[in-house]
Amino acid sequence: MTEPAATATAPGDSAVDRIGLALLATRTLVESPIDAVFGLHPGDRALVKAGEAVGRGQPLLEHYRDPRTIVVPTEGAEEGGGAPGDRWVEPPGHKSPEGEQTSSGELLFRSGGKWRIAGGDRPDVIEAPFAGVVSDVRPGSGITFHTTASGILGRTVLAGPTWGRLQIVTDADGELRAQHVDVGAAGSIIVAGARIDAEALTRARAVGIRGVVVAALGIKEQRDFLASERRGRAAVHGLPPFGILVLEGAARRAIPSPIMDMFRALEGGMAAIVGSPAALIVEDAADHLPRPAADLVRVRSGPLAGAEGTWAGLAGPRRFPAGVVLEAAFVRFGGRPPVAIPIGDLERFA
Amino acid sequence: MTTVPRALLAIDAGSATTSVALLGKPGSTWRLLGALSAPAGTPADVLAEILATRLVGADLALADFVGVTPVGVSDLPRLEAVSRPPRTLAVLGASRRAVGLLEAVAARTPWRVRAASPESHDPREMTELALRPDVAAVLVGAGDPPGPDERGWLDDLAGLVGAVARRRPDLQVVLAGPIGARDGWAEGFGGPIEGAGERVSLAPALGLRSGPDEPLREILERLLPDTADSRHLSVRTLLSLADALDRRLELLDVGIDGGLRAMASPGVGEQGPVAVAVRTAQAALVPPEIDDATVDSVLAWTTGSLDRHRMGDRLMDLRAQPWADASGEGARLRLAAARAALRRLAASSQDIGAMASPDLTIIAGGAFAVAPPRAVALAIADTIRRPGATQLAIDHARLLGPIGSIDDPDERRDLIADLADDLLAPIGSLLVVGSVPTTRRSAARVGRLTLDGDRHGRHDLAGGEVSFIELSPGDTALATLEFRDAVRIGHRARRVAVPVSGGVAGLAVDLRDVPLRLPDRRDRRRAALAAWGELAWPGDER
DSSP: OOOHHHHSOOTTOSHHHHHHGGGSEEEOOEEOSEEEEEEOOTTOEEOSOTTOEEOTTOEEEEEEEEEEEEEEEHHHHGGGOOSTTOEEEOOTTOOOTTOOOOOEEEEEEEETTEEEEEEEEEEEEEEOSSOEEEEEEETTTEEEEEESSEEEEOSEEEEOOEEEEEEEOSOTTOEEOGGGOOGGGTTEEEEOBTEEOHHHHHHHHHTTOOEEEEEEOOHHHHHHHHHHHHHHHHSTTOOOOOEEEEEEESSOOOOOHHHHHHHHHHTTSEEEEETTTTEEEETTOGGGOOOOOTTEEEEOSSTTTTOEEEEEEEEEEEEETTTEEEEEEEEEOTTSOOEEEEGGGEEEEO | OOOOOSEEEEEEEOSSEEEEEEEEOSSSSOEEEEEEEEETTSOHHHHHHHHHHHHHHHOHHHHHHHTOOTTTGGGSOEEEEEOOOOOEEEEEESSHHHHHHHHHHHTTSSSEEEEEOTTTSOHHHHHHHHHOTTEEEEEEEOBSSOOHHHHHHHHHHHHHHHHHHHHOTTOEEEEESTTTTSHHHHHHHOSOOTTHHHHEEEEOOBOSSOOOOHHHHHHHHHTOOOTTBHHHHHHHHHHHHHHHHTSOEEEEEEOSSOEEEEEEEOOBTTBOOEEEEEEEGGGOSSOSSOOHHHHHHHHTTOOSOOOHHHHHHHHHHHHHOTTSOOSTHHHHHHHHHHHHHHHHHHHHTHHHHTSOOOSEEEEESGGGTTSOHHHHHHHHHHHOOOSEEEEEEEOTTOOHHHHHTOOOHHHHHHHHHHHHHHHOEEEEEEEEOBOOOGGGOSSSEEEEEEETTOTTOEEEEETTOEEEEOOOTTOEEEEEEEEEEEEEESEEEEEEEEEEEOOSSEEEEEOSOSSOOOOSSHHHHHHHHHHHHHHHSOGGGO
């Protein structure tokens, strides 16, 4: 008598099942090397040159807190060069016709015998959040900064750049409340779990925390934070560096376990948050960052959002709620039987 | 000696998903053997291999005959189309009015538009906009002669754009009107620059009122480098399809990064088929920047209890992962966003909307790819309010783009003629009745519909309502509508007979207002939407 179980193909064993894993959206966790871009607005002054090696904390650029356009007669502006994008420095004894206090700026364009210049007051110095080499400087556009460090990629960054020691303050699916923001974390970049509210962000900034890494940040919290940031930046004393790295999106989800494992491995070390690409930069970490198992899959959305399991093969087209027929895959959660989930709701890690 | 292929791959690499279709010629005609899609970035070879493996498993003889094997499938000839995120166009004018005119034209192109004028931005901000790395081109325009509101700032604007063009050698510049003749342009742009002739295009000046915009639209579309663009190629396929079927066709396509509306008519006599098309980034399923207006436009089509912030969160996630959360509540959200996008598409293509109802409306794009057929039909009925009858079908295997990559129109037409039955999945027919008398708009019967050969007899029609009548795929019938008062279905009449075709959704008969007026009160609007939604989304499958 033939034993059916011995000849049947188990889910995940066939050739189609094996290549089927490639149908899932692949999420790249770590990128190295990194070419980070720091934006230069018209009027900002680059303090570095292409090819220059820069250490952490070294000034990168000067950004005007209160930028504006000033008008200067041509003869008063062309002493330092005279092409759009060049720096303009107010000549000694020169009085701006509009009585502006700006002493330097960037030539924008010339028209009617006058230069329009982007200048402003109260420049803030933006410092390099990690060591690297300047590969390109484009006035009015940005500074490209190359590093061989590793970047743990997120979805978006608000404010920044910033740097500090990495500190985990909640679990992967925790939520940081304002009353739990501890002054002991001052100077750190904290890992704040699944979600954080605007009040906790305000308090984090107030106690001197340098940055927050969080899985999700809602659109309201993003707007509130950015409005607060604008007000703070415009204030007389400005603000210390602060940035938020959002790993997932807007709806509440836990931090994926492979990323949390990396944070645990990196806790206590220096890290930086940059906006382009949206990443947490860690130096000298490439060798000891834990990597996820090849068959680990995560449910990105739907009723099981946030759950992680192992790939168990393609399930073919299946009917799901709302009468929708979708290509599905089997995922095994723990020791339970495999569950069919739309492949669009799944992601794997690379 | 050349071997004529008996199978080929049609690949549509979209911004949200990649779709691969396997076409084969088992007899004298080409047939669709299978199609599969996965999140963008999935290698097409993987999708092809899975399709080939399934074909071999289902019908080994057929796979052998057309020469498809899992190992060799990636070597098959390919028809490829791609969709890429739209490029950004900075639109600058010397006044708010001028920039509004330019923006209205640019909005009817695949460019993502960012507009600025001295009335809304200072020169530093306008320079910053034009210098942004994501801005690929600048459109600056003025009237000839310039309007009174433009004169004060026109030289400065010309100088600003000239200086930016000098600073960014990669930037394309379109000068609409006498910008290049201004002193400011000479001061800003300076002396001759290498390659300046290739990247500075001249366009007609602004008119006092909005007029035909084709010249400027053509210039802007020419600046787009990608001839393999899926929506561009879809219009070519639509032309061939109109010719092959000898029908007037409309195509409605909504994807994550833009939309397309096109109307094609078959050739008459010596003249070949003709098409009018509007591709626009404004009809993206979810715009990249989600503001209150975007959130409200989607909320207006929802029946749930999400507040603005939660809806904003959902839209942000949909934008970031458009392939995810396609079932359950996610499917409803997607269709609500699709309705908002269709509204924007209809607003950008009013010239096409004013044309007579097409014989067949083809629905394409990721927004509708996996939605239930009745929900798709209802979404079209809600937003494309054109009285008349049209058959609805969906480009389920996403073949329109790839087939358009065939340059030879005859070859393309032959393939289309073979594939016409497989290419489009019939949803059903849509009958939109306009000018239903106001006094009769209630649940009371205002007319009746009779389908030829329908054993269920006559169907009562209620004013202000939409209803679905079963009509199976492949069935055709003559629908006779009779009303007490004259209504409009293409023309005004009390009794109208129109041919209709069946589909998975059946026949949708819509007696609601044209254009659709939803109740202002939120609870009443939701109640109305929920009642209509019950027809498309069975209650137990929410």
